[in-house]
Amino acid sequence: MQPDQTFHMTTDEFRYFGKELIDWIADYYQNIEGYPVLSQVEPGEIRASLPPSPPKKGVSFDEIISDIDRLIMPGITHWQSPNFFAFFPANTSGPSILAELLSAGLGVQGMSWSTSPACTELETHVLDWLAEMLGLPERFMSHTAGGGVIQDTASSATLSALLVARERATNYASNEEGCNGRLVAYASTQTHSSIEKAVKISGLGSKNLRLIEVDDDFAMRPDALASQIHADREAGLIPCFVCATVGTTSSNALDPVQEIGIVCEKEDIWLHVDAAMSGTAALCPEFRYILDGLELADSFCFNPHKWMFTNFDCDCFYVANRAALIQTLSVLPEYLRNKATESGAVIDYRDWHVQLGRRFRSLKLWFVIRHYGVEGLRYHVRQHIELAQQFAAWVGKDPDFELAAPTPLNLVCFRHKAGDEFNRQLLDKINHSGKIYMTHTSLNDRYTLRLCVGQTNTEEQHVQQAWELLCLTASKMQQF
């Protein structure tokens, strides 16, 4: 970015256009409720408006910026709209956006400690902070044999956990000999799809994934888990991995970590706890109970990029035994050797996940935690949960709607009583209105609507409008 005539953006241009883009983003947030939440374009519509061939000569940055509104925005589904209630959120905040900017500006690649010591040490530090903030067991903190690392997503964290479990169960032979076809993994029928993906990727095979039945609240039954483990051992198989979910994606069910942990401890099986969205609730003492029993887990992950105002991607993955993780994932070619690594005095996070290279993502947590303070983060978590509880109360009182699952935190699962097809059409109409965006799931084989309150700027009026829109739309549908 030196001023020159060699196609680079000059430093002055960077200042000018950077500030223009900052204003563009601020304007976007001020006007965000004016956009349809779910993009209304048809397949192929965005592509059709793009220049068919790459430009031989560069275009002005003015044009690039003005093309955002013209070419990109029609195809945006607004995850940062306060009217976004779909899936789980992927919320963000001003401090997080600015941290991502700083990370891009510094442009460091923190694969090894020495390739930017601050990238590694700040990460270790804020992951210890988070362990303290969530009341995680001491065994996940860096002064013990454990520690935390930022992964991109819970999918990658789960895969990493499964790989260590696989190695531990085979005395680190699977890495060398390949999978033996006898290793078995366990999760509930309500578990996230990333578990199935991980057992496929890791060579266990999906036939060796046992989906354990759940109770009436969609939480894993520890007795059913224990029986299945016994049956598998009897059959000569090797149980190696259990994933308990704290806040399932379908219905936010809370698997009983404590009881599952006792089973795993007795059976010497790796227990991973996936609290991707709901883990953030443990910031508040009154919701910390969702992690009861976590001291029995071997690994844990939650995603600040879902509900902690930290933009995607940022999954925090903790293990109680970091040596096992490193032994599983470490590969050290000559071109990566360096004195700091050989000294053993440093962490090289490249050995803690699938990828080699890594961004400076801890800046996002550093900015967000320092900006909000624990107090500010708790305030918003409590607000979101309170709003979801309020919505659940409205559903519960309405003669036409019913709750489809318990609402422990910020996700409400419900349905209109008029049946699956009605609910499907209701959701479709709601989403195509552009006013709010919600998604669905299936619970007990019934089509179920999900409303998750977790976007940074969602306030009472947004939840109220959502409920009014649902009631109005349903009542119009019934008139025909």
Place this chain on the structure above:
Amino acid sequence: MQPDQTFHMTTDEFRYFGKELIDWIADYYQNIEGYPVLSQVEPGEIRASLPPSPPKKGVSFDEIISDIDRLIMPGITHWQSPNFFAFFPANTSGPSILAELLSAGLGVQGMSWSTSPACTELETHVLDWLAEMLGLPERFMSHTAGGGVIQDTASSATLSALLVARERATNYASNEEGCNGRLVAYASTQTHSSIEKAVKISGLGSKNLRLIEVDDDFAMRPDALASQIHADREAGLIPCFVCATVGTTSSNALDPVQEIGIVCEKEDIWLHVDAAMSGTAALCPEFRYILDGLELADSFCFNPHKWMFTNFDCDCFYVANRAALIQTLSVLPEYLRNKATESGAVIDYRDWHVQLGRRFRSLKLWFVIRHYGVEGLRYHVRQHIELAQQFAAWVGKDPDFELAAPTPLNLVCFRHKAGDEFNRQLLDKINHSGKIYMTHTSLNDRYTLRLCVGQTNTEEQHVQQAWELLCLTASKMQQF
């Protein structure tokens, strides 16, 4: 970011601090040569200066910004310094930094087409642009049965390629049944460490990775590959995957893709071509030869985040048969079902890689390609290669130094003639001077220095200063 008293950064604050940070970044690039390239801190030094506990109450953003210089910068190794010659570069540019900012500001999560159609369609589009720009075979473009996707790193792309290869070789049974212990993968002795990591992760096992011997230029010998495949078949094993490297990390060796491709085609084995850094050179017609034979490959990847002015992470991964990739990695739970997906008219990129969630990374390519134009990108690639060639010429002419490998592009491998220990100390002194940063490798069991010219702002004077520093330091060392 609405103005409120609820801990959020207000829109006005975002404008103010955002612009301050833009200026901070511009200042950083103007002053970057004043920093030691390799951070000079000791292990633990950064952490020791950080507040031990998370803040109960938030701090002012002024303080957060001023702490960048105070707490973070001493621990930065400056990947964006024009004096960074280590590893392969991870370069960036003004347009790319601003695209990352926009991506963070929009905060969309593009796992499915419908969760932001622009995120998917812009990605498909610019990957087709790049295919055109690099002269990739038509089979990798989206109007055929193939197509491209952005992955985080080449490690993840390689893993994905290996997984499809594994499934194809077992008629898609490994995903279900688990690995069978008989699948074999091939790469040269000079291949990247991510291949070993991938065979471990995927359950093939490292004993089933064959490292094929190389010729005098460190390129894979196709005859040796063919012999090994035959020997493995004789032994009842199932060869499934070959990785050819275009520009190895150690020495930038170019595996003969054409000849390897002929072997793979005859043997019906998946051929993946890893051109992580060097692929960018194919932008220039005179260097396009490095990809000769690519029409025989099943998959290909290169990293614009290395040498194409696009900040980490951005790996472009192409397959000739996208259905095979999707069949390997697709998992579709109810909560992700939607009309667009069921219509079959759209791409859901979540099925093209390990993770579920994904950022809007194509904005970086869109900004960079449009800003520079093909012309601007070619200009810098040519400059870098020319500078490396010049450096190699200086080494070649110097009586004290020697080249350790051919220099086809922008990486020079060389050593002082005084032996391994001398070179080790020379590198150490150079890096601790803070003036430049270089790394090493081992070639033919000899300690070898690597100088890679690829940082965005590296110009002739930087390469010249690097050479002078090397000569001066070596001559001082010899005086003692």
